[in-house]
Amino acid sequence: MKTAAPTKSSAKKNETPLNRQYNQIKAKYPGALLLFRVGDFYETFGEDAVRASKILGITLTKRNNGGSNEELAGFPHHSLDTHLPKLVRAGERVAICDQLEDPALAKGIVRRGVTELVTPGVSYNDNVLDTRRNNYLAAIQFGKGEDEFGVSFLDISTGEFLASQGNAAYVDKLLQSFNPSEVLYCKRNRQEFGALFGDKFHTYTLEDWAFTYDFGYNFLRQHFQTTSLKGFGIEGLPDGIIAAGVILHYLNETEHKDLQHITRITRLEEDRYVWLDRFTIRNLELTVAQQEGGVPLIQILDQTVTPMGARLLRKWLNLPLKEKALIDERLNMVDLLVQDLDLADTMMNHLRQIGDLERLVSKVAVRRINPRELVQLKRSLQHVLPIKEMLITALSQPDAPDRNPGSLKKYADQLNPVAFLLDRIEAELREDPPTLSNQGGMIKPGINAELDELTAIAYTGKDYLVQLQEREIERTGITSLKVSYNKVFGYYLEVTHAHKNRVPDDWIRKQTLVNAERYVTPELKEYEEKILNAEEQIFQIEARMFGELVLAAGEYVGAIQQNARVLSVLDVLSSFARVAVKDKYVRPEINESKALKIKDGRHPVIEQQLPPGEPYIPNDIYLDDETQQIIIITGPNMAGKSALLRQTALIVLMAQSGSFVPASSAAIGLVDKIFTRVGASDNLSRGESTFMVEMTETASILNNLSERSLVLMDEIGRGTSTYDGVSIAWAITEYLHNKTDCRPKTLFATHYHELNDLANDNERIRNFNVAVKEVGNKVIFLRKLKEGGSEHSFGIHVAQMAGMPAQIVSRASEILKQLESSNRTEQNRESIHNAVPQERELALKIFEAGDPKAELIKEKLRAIDVNRLTPIEALLKLNELLKLVD
Numbered sequence: 001m002k003t004a005a006p007t008k009s010s011a012k013k014n015e016t017p018l019n020r021q022y023n024q025i026k027a028k029y030p031g032a033l034l035l036f037r038v039g040d041f042y043e044t045f046g047e048d049a050v051r052a053s054k055i056l057g058i059t060l061t062k063r064n065n066g067g068s069n070e071e072l073a074g075f076p077h078h079s080l081d082t083h084l085p086k087l088v089r090a091g092e093r094v095a096i097c098d099q100l101e102d103p104a105l106a107k108g109i110v111r112r113g114v115t116e117l118v119t120p121g122v123s124y125n126d127n128v129l130d131t132r133r134n135n136y137l138a139a140i141q142f143g144k145g146e147d148e149f150g151v152s153f154l155d156i157s158t159g160e161f162l163a164s165q166g167n168a169a170y171v172d173k174l175l176q177s178f179n180p181s182e183v184l185y186c187k188r189n190r191q192e193f194g195a196l197f198g199d200k201f202h203t204y205t206l207e208d209w210a211f212t213y214d215f216g217y218n219f220l221r222q223h224f225q226t227t228s229l230k231g232f233g234i235e236g237l238p239d240g241i242i243a244a245g246v247i248l249h250y251l252n253e254t255e256h257k258d259l260q261h262i263t264r265i266t267r268l269e270e271d272r273y274v275w276l277d278r279f280t281i282r283n284l285e286l287t288v289a290q291q292e293g294g295v296p297l298i299q300i301l302d303q304t305v306t307p308m309g310a311r312l313l314r315k316w317l318n319l320p321l322k323e324k325a326l327i328d329e330r331l332n333m334v335d336l337l338v339q340d341l342d343l344a345d346t347m348m349n350h351l352r353q354i355g356d357l358e359r360l361v362s363k364v365a366v367r368r369i370n371p372r373e374l375v376q377l378k379r380s381l382q383h384v385l386p387i388k389e390m391l392i393t394a395l396s397q398p399d400a401p402d403r404n405p406g407s408l409k410k411y412a413d414q415l416n417p418v419a420f421l422l423d424r425i426e427a428e429l430r431e432d433p434p435t436l437s438n439q440g441g442m443i444k445p446g447i448n449a450e451l452d453e454l455t456a457i458a459y460t461g462k463d464y465l466v467q468l469q470e471r472e473i474e475r476t477g478i479t480s481l482k483v484s485y486n487k488v489f490g491y492y493l494e495v496t497h498a499h500k501n502r503v504p505d506d507w508i509r510k511q512t513l514v515n516a517e518r519y520v521t522p523e524l525k526e527y528e529e530k531i532l533n534a535e536e537q538i539f540q541i542e543a544r545m546f547g548e549l550v551l552a553a554g555e556y557v558g559a560i561q562q563n564a565r566v567l568s569v570l571d572v573l574s575s576f577a578r579v580a581v582k583d584k585y586v587r588p589e590i591n592e593s594k595a596l597k598i599k600d601g602r603h604p605v606i607e608q609q610l611p612p613g614e615p616y617i618p619n620d621i622y623l624d625d626e627t628q629q630i631i632i633i634t635g636p637n638m639a640g641k642s643a644l645l646r647q648t649a650l651i652v653l654m655a656q657s658g659s660f661v662p663a664s665s666a667a668i669g670l671v672d673k674i675f676t677r678v679g680a681s682d683n684l685s686r687g688e689s690t691f692m693v694e695m696t697e698t699a700s701i702l703n704n705l706s707e708r709s710l711v712l713m714d715e716i717g718r719g720t721s722t723y724d725g726v727s728i729a730w731a732i733t734e735y736l737h738n739k740t741d742c743r744p745k746t747l748f749a750t751h752y753h754e755l756n757d758l759a760n761d762n763e764r765i766r767n768f769n770v771a772v773k774e775v776g777n778k779v780i781f782l783r784k785l786k787e788g789g790s791e792h793s794f795g796i797h798v799a800q801m802a803g804m805p806a807q808i809v810s811r812a813s814e815i816l817k818q819l820e821s822s823n824r825t826e827q828n829r830e831s832i833h834n835a836v837p838q839e840r841e842l843a844l845k846i847f848e849a850g851d852p853k854a855e856l857i858k859e860k861l862r863a864i865d866v867n868r869l870t871p872i873e874a875l876l877k878l879n880e881l882l883k884l885v886d
Contacts, residue, residue: 017109025097025114032095032117033087039103041074042096049073055090056083084118085127091202093119117254120202121182122156124359124368129157131356132302132310138180139246140171140197141211142189143239150239153178153268154247158308158358159261159365159561161247163240164268168196169277169700174268175201176278177318184246186211206246213238216245223248223259233267240267261365261557274320274656275673275704279697283676284649285605286317297650300604301659303578305348307356308564309571316572320656322672327590330573330658333407335587336394337577338660343394344577350383350390351571357381357564364553364560371433371442371546374553377560378425384563385417387570414566416559421552428549437546440538451541458534464527465491476502483524491528492518576659583608585660588651593669594708595624596652596745600664603647604654607662617783618663621648623745625707628766630737630746632755633785635770640783641749642678644770645712648747649674652710671745672708675701677716702735707742714749723878726752737762756789857884 015023018038022045026034033051035042044052049071053060062069075083080096087094096118100111118125121137129135134155141150147167151174154161164174175183175197185193187205209215220229220241229235234244244265251259276284285296298317304310321327337344360377363369369377391412433442445452469483478499485491489510495503496516507519579585583604600618607616617640622628633641651661655668677697698716705711716729729752736746743764748755759765767789864877 021109021112025095025112029093029095029114029117032093034095034097034114035080036097037077037099037112038074040077042077042080043072043074045072046070051092052087055086055092058083081125081127084125088118088120088123088125088128091120093117093204114255116256119182119204119254121180122251122254122256124157124363124366126359129359131307131359133314134158134160134178134311136178136180137182137184137247137250138175138178138201139184139243139250140193141165141239141242141246142186142192148239150237150241150243151175152240152243152247153180154244154251154262156251156256156259156262157362158311159263159362160358161244161262161265162268163234163237163244163265164270165237165240165243166270169704170270172197173275173277173281176281177276177315184250204250206250210246210249211242213242215249216242219245219248220265223262224265229265232265234265237267256366258366260554261362261561263558263561272321272323274322274653274671276318276320276653277675277700277704279700280649280674280676281318283678284646284653284674286653287314295605295609297605297654300583300608301575301579301654303575304571305352305575306354306567306571308358308568309351309575311358312568313572313575316657317653320653321658322656322670324590324592324670327656327658329407330576331587331590331660333570333573334576334580334658334660336408337574338580338587340394341581343390344574346390347387347570348574348578350387351567351574353383354380354567357560357567361553361557361560361564364550365557367547367550367554369550369553370435371429371437372435374425374546374549375429375431375433377553378422378429381418381422381560381563384415384567385419387567388412388415388417391415411566411570415563418556418559418563421556424552425549428545438539438543440535440542443542443545448541448545451538451545454534454538454541458531458538465524468524468527469493476504478502489518489520490532491524492520493524494518573658580660583662585662586665588655588661588663588666588668590655591667591669593624593667594743594745595622595667595669596648596671596710597622597665597667598648598651598663599666601647601651601666602662603643604650604662606643606647619644619647619783619785621747621785623710623747624669625743625745625764627764629743629764630733630748630762631766631768632733632758632789633747633749633768633770634751634753634756634789635749636772639770639772641770642714644785645676645678645714645747645749649676649710649712670708671710673704673706674710674712675704676712676714677701678712678714698732702732705736705739705742705744707744709742709744711736711744711746713746715751716748726754729755730758733758733765734762737765753789759789853884857881860884 022034022036025036033044033048035044037043049060050073052058053071053073056073056075058073058075060071060073063072084094084096094117095114096116097112098115100113100115103110118128119137121135123129123135135157136153136155138154139152143149143165148165149168149171150163150165151171152161152163153174164170181202183197183201183203184206185203186208188208190205193203217229221227224232229241234240248259251257276286282288282290285294287296287298289296298314301317302310302313304313321330337347355376357377357380360369360373360380363373364377391408395408395412428443428447430442430444434440443451445455465483469481472493473479473481476499478495480496480499482494483491484494492510493507494516495518500517503517503519507521509517510520511518598621601621602616602618610616621631621644623631633644635641647662651663651666652668652671653674654661655666656671677694694716698713701711701713713732716725716732729748729750733746733748733755736744737758756767759767766787768785768787769789771784771786860877860881
């Protein structure tokens with residue numbers, strides 16, 4: 001039965017003890033939605049009730065209590081696992097307030113307190129978490145300099161803890177890669193945070209004092225029980241240390257104080273990974289598709305069979321390596337599994353039986369694991385030894401030198417079978433225990449003599465009750481007699497009224513019903529007391545023994561976490577191997593050159609989306625910094641220019657993540673940065689047009705280039721007028737070619753055919769086009785890259801294919817002919833080459849006093865009504881003015 005809502009009346013005389021207790025607890029957690037346990041329900045009141053009812057779809061009521069009508073909404077306590085995920089995913093911080101004592105034993109009001117504050121970034125609840133994704137909590141420190149930031153990430157469900165620092169672009173890139181569920185920052189930086197990182201994250205602000213170096217350093221040192229942080233490699237990251245300290249402080253404030261599973265903090269080294277800015281991560285659709293129904297790269301590559309393997313793959317794709325030795329180590333293992341399919345299949349079969357070791361062992365560390373999960377942990381760990389032995393056996397094969405013995409030995413040595421723990425769990429815990437640890441039925445017989453004795457009393461006592469029932473039936477002749485039990489009266493004998501005259505004198509009447517009488521006997525009460533006492537003691541002993549077993553497992557947290565890390569790596573590499581075999585990928589050659597040579601490259605996602613039987617048309621790409629630095633790719637819409645750009649980047653990214661690639665061969669000189677400017681988008685909420693977004697992303701590329709960069713540009717300049725666009729695209733291409741400090745490898749897809757002329761004057765620029773074939777008035781897309789530029793875009797043909805009304809298509813064709821006939825291509829191209837001096841000369845002549853040509857141009861300009869001018873008319877008018885200038 002639900003209770004009346006506590007009120008917030010200022011009148012102390014109307015405040016009940018329950019009101020007072022609720023208000024005191026609520027005041028400690030401002031902003032959090034408080035689930036207040038009352039009997040068998042979790043209740044919410046006031047504004048909390050309004051929010052909860054909307055999110056959960058539960059009834060909102062009002063109760064009059066002490067003269068105050070306050071909103072009330074609640075749900076049964078056993079529905080917490082159903083409702084909690086909905087609240088957290090809606091961005092709520094949920095304070096769970098439980099009863100801390102047995103109501104039956106409480107004197108006065110039941111003692112209550114918040115046992116956990118669950119937030120979007122802090123949860124162990126399996127229903128809140130996604131098993132194949134990390135759930136990161138992030139903290140950002142705004143440093144003393146304008147472009148100095150610290151950042152830290154923690155997944156409390158796995159114990160993974162990371163720290164780094166850098167400029168705003170680097171932090172923004174990490175936020176995009178790790179996609180935290182919640183971000184912490186200082187209250188005073190609210191405006192700066194919004195300006196730099198937007199409003200796409202659930203955030204929580206903290207006071208200034210938490211963002212100090214001494215506070216963070218000491219908090220971390222005390223947690224890890226070390227004299228310094230040098231052993232973790234973060235001593236030189238003052239802003240990163242502050243951010244990491246804020247995270248630990250936040251966990252403490254949210255009642256998460258058992259953190260033994262957070263055993264280390266790892267430095268995220270910017271120099272170790274390929275730079276992918278947030279635009280590139282978005283444009284390449286590595287883990288999230290841009291369009292509804294789209295397929296990201298991870299969906300093609302993810303054949304992992306463990307949750308921690310799936311999470312690691314996501315991280316590898318967002319953080320490709322740029323160190324040849326580490327990449328080759330991964331590729332060697334993939335190569336071994338591709339060549340030895342029996343080894344790969346056997347390993348996969350063992351991995352498939354392994355649960356989420358990372359999250360299970362975290363629950364062990366914080367003592368949140370239940371009996372069934374501990375059995376699951378045992379079953380998972382039972383596959384560690386077979387995998388270890390498999391790797392050792394592979395080492396001993398006759399062709400071991402070709403089997404990458406170094407990696408095999410490293411993985412085998414790092415796996416710990418934790419045999420003693422397995423033996424203990426196997427010996428003590430039943431195979432099918434209950435979920436709750438306070439209901440008995442967990443511990444095997446023969447482990448504890450007292451427990452065995454009590455179990456015998458409890459269960460043989462129940463057998464005795466059956467015998468008692470049979471004996472009394474025989475004695476009284478009451479065939480319908482039965483022995484039953486309820487919580488109010490305990491065990492009793494029930495006799496219908498038709499037979500009550502046969503009841504013996506030594507029976508004691510306990511309760512009268514409509515159709516029956518209930519009795520007890522001294523013998524029955526004696527056995528009841530023995531049975532109930534035995535059950536209660538069984539529950540206590542088993543709970544204590546289970547707790548001891550969890551404590552024993554806690555001694556192996558570090559070893560099990562190490563096993564989880566190794567098994568997740570093996571799972572990802574096995575996944576790469578399975579995809580390589582299934583989709584005919586090849587091992588890429590990673591070298592220290594600055595050349596990129598891909599033979600018969602394919603787009604890994606698009607080729608999987610083609611209709612059955614339709615082959616993907618592969619293409620070759622060659623780029624270097626000596627002869628072919630920039631390729632300008634022209635061709636019509638839908639010919640495949642964008643796909644070619646993306647597939648080149650994806651092949652490089654896959655290779656440097658350790659995967660085989662979709663090509664017949666690939667030799668990849670290490671790339672340290674991948675930049676893409678692909679597609680059209682706007683950010684109108686922040687006052688940025690499509691063209692502004694395009695220019696912002698392009699500026700980010702041009703300001704961060706390196707000698708090993710791979711740059712992919714698609715239709716730069718299309719967001720503005722034709723002449724503006726051509727000018728910008730031309731200047732950008734020249735800039736990339738003429739940079740003296742680096743020569744970034746570049747693919748530039750464009751409709752501006754004028755850019756083909758750049759190859760005439762720039763030695764490292766080459767023209768290519770995506771071939772098409774015209775048959776009558778139709779266009780067939782051959783999707784094959786061939787040398788030489790293209791002069792046609794076939795945009796009207798594409799409009800026709802899209803279902804544009806025939807009248808519009810016909811009229812567009814007429815206008816195109818008119819424009820092409822009035823467009824003196826050679827003069828236009830020549831004017832681009834000499835654009836700067838001509839513009840300067842024209843500017844001088846226009847303002848030269850007494851120049852009749854200038855006066856005529858002025859008159860025509862004044863006669864133009866810009867507000868009524870169509871784009872076509874504007875081009876024709878501009879052409880007319882150019883004729884006057886000539």
